[in-house]
Amino acid sequence: MKYVSTRGEAPVLGFSDVLMAGLAADGGLYVPEQWPTLSEAEIASFAYRPYAEIAGRVIAPFVGDDIDGDQLNEMIAAAAATFRHPATTPVTQIAPNHFLLELFHGPTLAFKDVAMQLLARLVDRKLAETGERATIVGATSGDTGAAAVEAFRGRPNADVVILFPEGRVSPVQRRQMTTVADENVHVLAVEGTFDDCQAIVKDMFAHEAFRRSVGLTGVNSINWARIVAQVGYYFAAATALGAPHREVSFTVPTGNFGDIFAGYVAKRMGLPIRRLVIATNVNDILVRALTGGDYRTGAVTPTSSPSMDIQVSSNFERLLFEAYGRDGAAVSGLMARLKQGGGFEIGDGPLERIRAEFSAASSDEAATRETIARIHRATDLVIDPHTAVGVGAAEAHLDDGVPMVTLSTAHPAKFPDAVEAAIGRAPLLPEALSDLGDRTERMTRIAADTAAVEAFVLDRSRAASSEAAR
Ligand SMILES: Cc1ncc(COP(=O)(O)O)c(C=O)c1O
Ligand SMILES: N[C@@H](CCOP(=O)(O)O)C(=O)O
Secondary structure (H helix, E strand, C coil): CEEEECCCCCCCEEHHHHHHHCCCCCCCCEEECCCCCCCHHHHHCCCCCCHHHHHHHHHHHHHHHHCCHHHHHHHHHHHHCCCCCCCCCCEEEEECCEEEEECCCCCCCECHHHHHHHHHHHHHHHHHHHCCCEEEEEECCCHHHHHHHHHHCCCCCEEEEEEEECCCCCHHHHHHHHCCCCCCEEEEEEECCHHHHHHHHHHHHHCHHHHHHHCEEECCCCCHHHHHCCCHHHHHHHHHCCCCCCCEEEEEECCCCHHHHHHHHHHHCCCCEEEEEEEECCCCHHHHHHHHCEEECCCCCCCCCHHHCCCCCCCHHHHHHHHCCCCHHHHHHHHHHHHHHCEEECCHHHHHHHHHHEEEEECCHHHHHHHHHHHHHHHCCCCCHHHHHHHHHHHCCCECCECEEEEECECHHHCHHHHHHHHCCCCCCCHHHCCHHHCCCCCEEEECCHHHHHHHHHHHHHHHHHHHHC
16 A cells, blocks of 8 residues: 555555655645455445454555564564453443444543554554654644553654643643653643744754654654554444444544544445434634634634644645645645635535534533433433533534444543533543552643754654663
């Protein structure tokens, strides 16, 4: 399998090179040259099989000959084994035609663990093969950072540098990153928003000499390997609910558009998905884009679902590439307008193509609180505010006879204040994290300035290399 950039200028690469490149050299995002498909019989055979087995069959065509099949399956199984639930990503019913896909049973209690646990193993394998050292960077609005720190902590050949917007993640999310003592973990509290953090990461990738000198690799969903590792659970959930013999719809709490793009990939592979519903909080650039065709950034508003406090939704570029008939020059032009003027109009044809498959809805803070309380009253389940945003959007798109699955993306204990405000009590953290509040924090405060972050990364990378040489 080969990969092309959404901006059409970067070299065509295989899976392992895309994994290590993170972002394409032309600033675009890698996508497969063609979409692999699975037959109806093959999809039908997934029903009730273990998650790791389904994920192995879904991921394999994207990896091609780059990794031996048995080795890949072992890595997928080892990643799934870090989850506390025997079904890895179980499905729960909350209404006659509405289900939750629980993705938060991993070590850091958010859906990011599904992909990050595999990504770390893939990167590790590649570094062992080449004997190189890498600097793993990531921007986080709370969950990617924690998952990356957990997955890469203590790895001998990699430093992990995570940028988070200071004061804009929950205290549990922050502590999951800042209380990890391993020397290869560096957490930067940036004076800015998640969008500022993500822009700094992209700028670092654009500086070729810097990128090479520190062996930069990215763990955000701009890295294709993150997306592909999130496709398996769409197949697992849909086949458990009757696919491919019946259609299923999904609602996805959305920020950077990575998770819902994984659903789109599942659909392109042959999974019969009726609709993909984009759910956002009041940072609703995607809802505005689908409704009016204008993709335009604004100020980021802090909410009780901080992981979705995002305006520049990176993976939307991958969907635009498809909607514009894989025209890299057109996508490049749109991205230049986004950078220079803060937005662009989506053409009529591409917009129509997007609307044919996606719907979108947003929830404000009061509605999110009300949804947490209502679901708790009706089912006794406690859901987190991101999941609640999803449930609210899903309820507006229920369709007779087509099961709706809302992705439950985080454990409620990551957001105790928001949950307590809705149901009157704060959920408890699982045993392994019960002393999180007592652990010592370690982080570096830094300006939202690419040069300052690059200087920090360079310094860490040199120190780690000379330590390794001793
Ligand atoms: C809990 C939670 N829900 C939803 C999202 C949105 O996912 P995506 O950025 O892939 O759209 C995030 C962050 O990415 C998250 O951490
Ligand atoms: N919501 C994310 C933001 C980064 O998204 P990613 O999926 O591109 O890594 C977070 O919690 O950090």
